[in-house]
Amino acid sequence: MALVVQKYGGTSVADAERIRAVADHVARTRRGGEDVVVVVSAMGKTTDGLIRLAEDVSAVQPGRELDMLLTAGERISMALVCMALAELGVAAASFTGSQAGIITDEVHTKAKILEVRGDRLREALARGVVPVVAGFQGVSAARDVTTLGRGGSDTTAVALAAALAADRCEIYTDVTGVFTADPRIVPRARRLPRVSFEEMLEISATGGRVLILRSVEFARNHHVPLEVRSSFTWEPGTWVLEEDPTMEQATVSAVTSDTSEVKLTITGVPDRPGIAASLFRALADASVNVDMIVQNTSHDGTTDISFTVPRTERSVAVGIAEGLSPKIDAAAVLVDDGVAQVSVVGAGMKTNPGVTATMFEALAAAQINIQMISTSPIRISCVVDAGSADDAVRILHQAFGLEGAAPRA
Ligand code: ADP
Numbered sequence: 001m002a003l004v005v006q007k008y009g010g011t012s013v014a015d016a017e018r019i020r021a022v023a024d025h026v027a028r029t030r031r032g033g034e035d036v037v038v039v040v041s042a043m044g045k046t047t048d049g050l051i052r053l054a055e056d057v058s059a060v061q062p063g064r065e066l067d068m069l070l071t072a073g074e075r076i077s078m079a080l081v082c083m084a085l086a087e088l089g090v091a092a093a094s095f096t097g098s099q100a101g102i103i104t105d106e107v108h109t110k111a112k113i114l115e116v117r118g119d120r121l122r123e124a125l126a127r128g129v130v131p132v133v134a135g136f137q138g139v140s141a142a143r144d145v146t147t148l149g150r151g152g153s154d155t156t157a158v159a160l161a162a163a164l165a166a167d168r169c170e171i172y173t174d175v176t177g178v179f180t181a182d183p184r185i186v187p188r189a190r191r192l193p194r195v196s197f198e199e200m201l202e203i204s205a206t207g208g209r210v211l212i213l214r215s216v217e218f219a220r221n222h223h224v225p226l227e228v229r230s231s232f233t234w235e236p237g238t239w240v241l242e243e244d245p246t247m248e249q250a251t252v253s254a255v256t257s258d259t260s261e262v263k264l265t266i267t268g269v270p271d272r273p274g275i276a277a278s279l280f281r282a283l284a285d286a287s288v289n290v291d292m293i294v295q296n297t298s299h300d301g302t303t304d305i306s307f308t309v310p311r312t313e314r315s316v317a318v319g320i321a322e323g324l325s326p327k328i329d330a331a332a333v334l335v336d337d338g339v340a341q342v343s344v345v346g347a348g349m350k351t352n353p354g355v356t357a358t359m360f361e362a363l364a365a366a367q368i369n370i371q372m373i374s375t376s377p378i379r380i381s382c383v384v385d386a387g388s389a390d391d392a393v394r395i396l397h398q399a400f401g402l403e404g405a406a407p408r409a
Pocket residue numbers: 008009010011012041151172173174175177178179180181182183184203207208209210211254
């Protein structure tokens with residue numbers, strides 16, 4: 001019998017009616033002759049609510065306790081989905097991440113999955129029981145409950161699909177698939193019938209939050225076919241698959257934006273070997289995830305170094321930069337909270353020159369200033385003023401003819 005892992009995001013289980021609709025779909029999939037493992041997120045904005053509650057209670061939130069709190073959200077969903085399945089006569093049993101055998105490292109609030117021991121889920125499936133697993137959570141070797149970072153239920157689903165050798169993993173959400181841009185920003189964005197793992201990695205890495213980056217990495221590494229679909233319309237969605245070498249690749253498949261980073265600039269840095277190394281070593285040792293880096297040409301033996309870091313790592317990064325600045329005789333540390341990154345992604349970029357020029361021209365025509373640039377073989381990203389980010393996405397979406405064109409087969 002084929003096995004499918006179905007993951008339902010927060011909006012898909014937001015209220016009692018949505019939970020009954022999910023149970024109904026699971027029951028139909030079973031009647032269609034397939035085994036199902038269900039992974040659920042917390043209902044609606046429950047996780048945001050729990051984080052706010054923690055902030056209201058205390059300025060100090062030990063990671064272990066925050067994880068214990070947040071995992072409660074997914075537990076509520078899993079139990080309710082099982083009850084809705086029971087009413088439909090479908091045998092189901094809920095499992096926390098720990099019960100499902102999801103073993104992680106000990107890094108609270110952003111733990112990585114080290115191993116999936118799927119025996120309990122396999123036993124349930126063998127007994128004809130549908131396992132309903134709480135997403136976003138695991139247990140560390142020290143037997144503490146951990147969470148996988150925001151959006152982590154996608155990763156739970158793909159990791160289970162890999163461990164159980166599922167035939168596919170379906171990610172149900174509130175849009176009908178992966179679009180040429182976030183449909184909330186570009187209402188006329190098109191759904192992509194298929195997208196390669198390579199492109200999806202870049203889309204997820206640059207703000208296209210429909211799939212969390214780590215889940216795409218996992219799916220690619222373990223060859224799990226993924227489908228992103230809507231739990232509101234149930235229509236066919238977007239397949240994320242290995243690249244098909246026989247198919248022509250779109251030059252630009254999607255435009256993304258990301259406002260989750262801040263920009264730091266250290267001015268008047270002496271232009272000597274080893275200075276940049278000391279700064280980025282200190283940041284790396286503090287586990288700060290540096291994204292873009294730009295160093296200006298030297299004037300009078302000094303230069304400016306700008307780099308972006310996740311907003312969540314702002315205070316650590318600023319502390320390090322300010323601590324180091326007098327030691328390296330730099331002038332000042334400036335922080336810009338109002339930046340955004342806009343990116344264009346497309347596998348066909350590798351063989352089609354001119355994408356960069358088109359991107360820069362389109363932004364220039366709209367008077368949008370480019371502050372920093374970074375590229376990969378299939379992506380170009382620019383840092384712009386946060387206030388221009390949505391306009392930039394709409395302008396680039398149009399400049400690359402992504403609206404209304406024939407969908408890719
Ligand atoms: P879930 O709670 O189901 O995990 P998310 O909010 O994490 O849902 O992801 C779905 C959202 O991702 C959509 O509502 C959409 O606004 C956003 N999104 C951003 N970029 C894209 C894109 N390129 N295609 C589709 N959705 C996107």
